Amino acid sequence: MGEITEFLTLMIPAMVPFLLAAQGTVLSGRAGVFNVSQEGLMVLGAAIGFLVSFKVGSNTVGLFAAFAAAALFGLVLAYMTTQLRLDQFVVGLALYFAALGAAGLLYREVIGVTMAPPLIPTLDDYPIPLLSEIPFLGEVLFDHDLVVYAAFLISAGIYWFMYKTRSGLAFRSIGENPKAADSLGINVTWARTWSTVVGSGLVGVAGAYLPMVYTGLYTEGMVAGRGWLVIALAFLGGWRPHLVVAGAAFFAGMEVLALRAQVAGIGIPHQFVLMLPYVATLLVMVFAFRWARQPAFLGRNYDRESRLVG
Amino acid sequence: MTTQQPPRLEMRRVVKTFGPVVALDSVDLVVARNEVHGLLGGNGAGKTTLMNVLYGLYRPNSGEVLLDGEPVTVGSPRDAIDAGVGMVHQTFLQVDNYTVTENIVLGTDVSGALRLDLDEARKRIRELSTRFGLSVDPDAVVEDLPVGVRQRVEILKALYRGARLLILDEPTTNLTPQEVDDLFGSMRAMVDDGMSVVLITHKIRETLGVCDRMTVMRDGRSVETIERSDTDADHLADVMVGGTTGPGELIDAAALGAVDAEEVEVTVSSVRDAVGVSVQGLVVNNDQGHELVPGFDLEIREGEIVGIAGVAGNGQVELAEALAGVRAVRAGSVEVGGRSMCGRPASAWLDHGVAYVPEDRHRDGILPTASITENLVLGSQRSPGVRRHGLLDWGAAKQRAVEAIEQFSIRANGPATPAGDLSGGNIQRVILARAFARRPRMLILHNPTRGLDLGSTRFVYDQVRVATDAGCAILLLSEDLDEVIAMSDRVIALFKGSRAGEWQKGTVDAYEVGRSMTGLGEARV
Ligand SMILES: Nc1ncnc2c1ncn2[C@@H]1O[C@H](COP(=O)(O)OP(=O)(O)OP(=O)(O)O)[C@@H](O)[C@H]1O
Ligand SMILES: [Mg+2]
Numbered sequence: 001m002g003e004i005t006e007f008l009t010l011m012i013p014a015m016v017p018f019l020l021a022a023q024g025t026v027l028s029g030r031a032g033v034f035n036v037s038q039e040g041l042m043v044l045g046a047a048i049g050f051l052v053s054f055k056v057g058s059n060t061v062g063l064f065a066a067f068a069a070a071a072l073f074g075l076v077l078a079y080m081t082t083q084l085r086l087d088q089f090v091v092g093l094a095l096y097f098a099a100l101g102a103a104g105l106l107y108r109e110v111i112g113v114t115m116a117p118p119l120i121p122t123l124d125d126y127p128i129p130l131l132s133e134i135p136f137l138g139e140v141l142f143d144h145d146l147v148v149y150a151a152f153l154i155s156a157g158i159y160w161f162m163y164k165t166r167s168g169l170a171f172r173s174i175g176e177n178p179k180a181a182d183s184l185g186i187n188v189t190w191a192r193t194w195s196t197v198v199g200s201g202l203v204g205v206a207g208a209y210l211p212m213v214y215t216g217l218y219t220e221g222m223v224a225g226r227g228w229l230v231i232a233l234a235f236l237g238g239w240r241p242h243l244v245v246a247g248a249a250f251f252a253g254m255e256v257l258a259l260r261a262q263v264a265g266i267g268i269p270h271q272f273v274l275m276l277p278y279v280a281t282l283l284v285m286v287f288a289f290r291w292a293r294q295p296a297f298l299g300r301n302y303d304r305e306s307r308l309v310g
Numbered sequence: 311m312t313t314q315q316p317p318r319l320e321m322r323r324v325v326k327t328f329g330p331v332v333a334l335d336s337v338d339l340v341v342a343r344n345e346v347h348g349l350l351g352g353n354g355a356g357k358t359t360l361m362n363v364l365y366g367l368y369r370p371n372s373g374e375v376l377l378d379g380e381p382v383t384v385g386s387p388r389d390a391i392d393a394g395v396g397m398v399h400q401t402f403l404q405v406d407n408y409t410v411t412e413n414i415v416l417g418t419d420v421s422g423a424l425r426l427d428l429d430e431a432r433k434r435i436r437e438l439s440t441r442f443g444l445s446v447d448p449d450a451v452v453e454d455l456p457v458g459v460r461q462r463v464e465i466l467k468a469l470y471r472g473a474r475l476l477i478l479d480e481p482t483t484n485l486t487p488q489e490v491d492d493l494f495g496s497m498r499a500m501v502d503d504g505m506s507v508v509l510i511t512h513k514i515r516e517t518l519g520v521c522d523r524m525t526v527m528r529d530g531r532s533v534e535t536i537e538r539s540d541t542d543a544d545h546l547a548d549v550m551v552g553g554t555t556g557p558g559e560l561i562d563a564a565a566l567g568a569v570d571a572e573e574v575e576v577t578v579s580s581v582r583d584a585v586g587v588s589v590q591g592l593v594v595n596n597d598q599g600h601e602l603v604p605g606f607d608l609e610i611r612e613g614e615i616v617g618i619a620g621v622a623g624n625g626q627v628e629l630a631e632a633l634a635g636v637r638a639v640r641a642g643s644v645e646v647g648g649r650s651m652c653g654r655p656a657s658a659w660l661d662h663g664v665a666y667v668p669e670d671r672h673r674d675g676i677l678p679t680a681s682i683t684e685n686l687v688l689g690s691q692r693s694p695g696v697r698r699h700g701l702l703d704w705g706a707a708k709q710r711a712v713e714a715i716e717q718f719s720i721r722a723n724g725p726a727t728p729a730g731d732l733s734g735g736n737i738q739r740v741i742l743a744r745a746f747a748r749r750p751r752m753l754i755l756h757n758p759t760r761g762l763d764l765g766s767t768r769f770v771y772d773q774v775r776v777a778t779d780a781g782c783a784i785l786l787l788s789e790d791l792d793e794v795i796a797m798s799d800r801v802i803a804l805f806k807g808s809r810a811g812e813w814q815k816g817t818v819d820a821y822e823v824g825r826s827m828t829g830l831g832e833a834r835v
Contacts, residue, residue, distance in 0.1 A: 182367075183335060183367065
């Protein structure tokens with residue numbers, strides 16, 4: 001296997017956590033809800049995904065459980081911000097800590113302290129018939145587990161919804177000018193609620209994927225800041241699903257590179273490589289801020305009867 | 311049909327409170343079919359609130375709404391739209407980076423929700439815009455459009471949804487006279503088409519020109535409904551200011567928008583010999599870095615009012631901001647009271663007595679979430695009156711706010727009210743109170759009476775007089791030609807950032823100014 005083929009083949013699954021979590025973030029963000037609890041939701045997703053898979057014996061059930069748990073947190077975020085109009089950042093940070101705590105507690109309750117850490121089977125690869133036969137491309141793109149395909153399909157689906165449907169047009173308008181949307185009969189609260197619930201669920205799945213793909217093990221620090229990177233990724237992609245795919249490729253590429261640099265023992269401290277995504281995001285924000293635009297009402301709550309918005 | 315047709319709209323005993331503020335105190339309103347119904351009343355009278363209730367944006371405490379005789383419950387704008395009500399708000403509600411078509415179709419046609427086929431919509435929009443004389447380019451992005459066109463987009467939004475009743479909340483404040491005429495033409499076409507229109511305005515001339523009937527509101531109540539045929543300008547003016555007789559005739563002429571305002575005698579002039587402001591070779595760029603004012607000379611004497619007439623976008627904002635010290639000057643000099651001001655920070659201009667009332671009050675004029683007190687103290691936080699031991703003396707600041715609320719009759723629930731909660735006209739009063747309180751040496755007023763009711767307009771003119779008597783040099787930039795002509799000692803027509811004509815008081819011909827403003831006149835400098 002060539003050097004490049006191998007790199008890309010590793011990069012594609014590494015994209016999955018970024019993709020799922022960032023698309024989830026973008027989804028609620030375009031309706032104006034700025035979720036900042038990704039890191040916590042991913043850790044929670046990883047713990048629940050792992051534990052349920054372990055107990056039930058099915059990774060699929062584990063993935064759905066992770067979705068449900070994170071979606072529940074999303075519901076809390078939606079309720080607190082749309083109904084009680086609490087500050088989105090404050091609630092998001094509180095949820096981050098709550099999810100982190102819940103994850104640790106659950107693992108301890110269910111598994112306890114063991115000598116040999118429990119193991120779950122990793123996800124099977126499903127080469128797509130015919131497509132996976134294509135030289136190079138087949139190997140890189142069409143010989144992965146099902147979650148990989150799902151992540152790309154979900155990205156495409158969100159893009160299609162946002163830019164190719166009337167509902168998507170209406171949906172995006174909420175993040176730009178909720179008062180205008182409301183005055184045209186678009187249900188702001190409903191759109192913010194479902195997108196935050198679904199978006200958070202996707203973040204949970206992104207976390208659950210981690211123990212299922214590489215080792216079958218759950219370790220406490222396995223999310224390793226990816227949740228924070230996802231926020232940077234949403235900005236880097238200008239809150240647009242198609243650009244987020246490109247950004248996810250970049251972040252995943254960095255990750256694989258850092259790993260290999262570490263393995264090969266190259267002189268550069270791998271911390272520098274780990275910094276690269278953040279630096280890239282900053283540079284893009286500085287130099288391409290027009291392109292990296294964000295929803296005008298991102299992070300702001302909407303109150304119909306208040307004159308203080310709009 | 312034997313029975314009489316029910317009116318298009320009937321609102322009965324509508325009550326709406328915001329905390330302790332009673333905005334609507336049992337209001338009744340009846341709008342007939344096929345009529346343009348004027349909704350008049352002072353700032354903060356409750357006009358916008360009443361219409362927001364009708365449109366489902368505000369939930370009333372109590373009251374009934376009937377459309378074509380049917381009782382309806384309007385819990386949200388969706389309900390209002392479904393019931394055939396459309397509303398054009400005082401500030402545009404548009405998604406800036408969407409096209410005209412996208413803005414218009416937003417939220418419609420749920421059956422085609424999973425497609426984005428806008429051809430059909432584009433066709434409908436073209437059709438509607440020809441039928442009602444509202445020309446727009448369906449594919450333009452709204453943020454690139456001038457206000458007049460954005461206004462039409464707002465109206466088309468309502469028409470596209472098949473509104474039977476259209477509410478227009480002060481639609482003419484941003485329009486040129488020609489655009490106002492066009493709008494009224496469109497309104498007539500709608501009424502002929504079977505619709506009813508509610509028009510909120512402060513301008514008597516507009517009311518008389520287009521309304522069939524009008525309802526006057528005061529302090530959250532509807533005081534009376536008048537037939538067009540039973541009234542005239544004087545009567546309406548009386549009703550609108552609540553029967554109190556105002557000061558001089560000159561003021562009236564300007565406030566009423568009489569075309570022949572210049573015929574009114576000027577008795578006293580407060581212009582002194584000393585030069586208050588001297589501007590030489592002023593060059594200013596706009597936000598995009600284009601040179602919008604290519605060398606402007608101006609001298610304003612103490613106590614003099616110089617009026618700048620012009621169509622919006624001809625460099626007024628840039629000129630005003632440069633003279634207020636809040637926009638960088640590319641070249642030239644500005645002297646105020648003999649002191650050269652260019653290159654000094656904005657705070658130095660303020661301290662030297664330069665006061666500025668900006669045109670875009672929501673963006674540049676106030677901090678919406680800050681209280682009235684805080685907004686009033688802005689910019690003078692360093693002045694001795696409100697300082698104690700190097701800190702702000704909030705007691706004194708609050709005292710000032712209470713006085714300003716009293717003096718400028720700001721309709722608010724005390725000095726702690728957030729400025730953004732105020733009605734449009736009352737926000738303007740806060741800004742004016744702040745500017746006049748400084749006893750300025752130079753005062754720059756940009757559209758100072760836009761959105762103000764008759765009484766407040768008079769009040770502003772009175773304050774301007776007081777300031778000029780004290781020797782203040784005033785630059786008045788306004789799109790309201792009548793106002794400029796009636797108020798100014800000297801009128802300058804501005805076209806593309808340059809002087810296209812200048813007239814002394816008494817020699818002004820409105821039509822000539824109008825031609826110069828649009829670049830058609832011969833320069834007469
Ligand atoms: N969302 C709100 N929150 C608090 N107070 C409000 C709100 N909306 C309106 N009010 C208050 O209700 C009163 C009526 O305001 P409204 O905007 O209806 O006046 P208006 O007649 O439209 O005046 P204007 O001519 O200045 O636009 C004012 O005292 C205003 O401060
Ligand atoms: Mg109003």
